Amino acid sequence: MNQCELQKRISEVQFVCIELNLYLDTHPDDQAARNDYYTYSRLLDELITEYETEYGPLLGFGHSPTDVGCWVCSEWPWERK
C-alpha cells in the first residue's frame, strides 16, 4: 500500500475501534464486542507500525518508536494535498 492507501486503511480500522470503544463504554460486559475490539486494536497497531516503519511517526510524545521520517517536517493534517 502507498502512503495514502495505508492512511485510509488506518482511518477505517481506527473508526471501527472508536465505534466499539464507545459501545463498550455503555456495554462493558458484551463479550462479542470485546473480542472484536481486541481483534481490531491488534490490527490497528500492526497497520500503524507498518506506516511508521515506512513513512515516519504518526503519534507524538514517545508513542511512535521509529527512526524513519520526521515529526516536524511531515505534513500536518489540515494542509491541502
Added chain:
Amino acid sequence: MWIYQKKLEFPINITNPDLKVARALMAQYGGPDSELAAGMRYLTQRFSMPDDRIRATLNDIGTEEIAHWEMIGTMIHQTMENASLADLEAAGLLGYYTIHGKAVYPADPNGVPFVASYIQATGDPIADIAEDMAAEQKARATYEHIMNQTDSEQYLAPLRFLREREVVHFQRFSECWNILKELYPDGRQNKIFK
C-alpha cells in the same frame, strides 16, 4: 493526558472552496452547539459523574469531539487560505477578516466569539446527561442546516460523517440516561453525595 495523532479522523481536501460554507461551518467551530462546546462540556462534566460507564462515555466522546473540531477547523482553513478580499466580502466575511485575517477563530457565523456559558456542568448527573443528549440533537440539526447550503461532495462527505457521529453519540448518551434511571429509579440522586 492526550497523545496527538498526526492525521484527521476523516479525510478532508477542499480544492473548490466556497466561502459561504466556511462561514456556515463557523457554527460548528465556535458556535453554541459547536464541536468545541461539545468537547469542553463532556470533558468537564466527567469529573463529577458517579458511574464508571458514564464517565468513560463522557471521556471518550469528549475526546472524539476534539478530533471533530480539528476537522471543522481544517475545512475553514482550506477554504479561506487563498481567498481574495472580494470573495471574503461576497460571503460577508470582511468583518471577520478585519479582526482575524485568515486565521481560524472560535466564533459563530455572525462573528460572536465562543463563550463558556454555552455549556453547563451542574454536578447533577441527570441534568448533565439530559443536556448532552440535547447537545447532540442541536449539533445534528446545525449540520443539516450547513449541508443545505452546499452541493459539493468535498464538504458533504465529511459533513455526512460528522452528522452521523452526532446520531451515534446521542444513542450512547441515551444509554447513559437509561443507566441513570436504573441507578435512581425514584429520580432522587442525593444518595450519591453522601
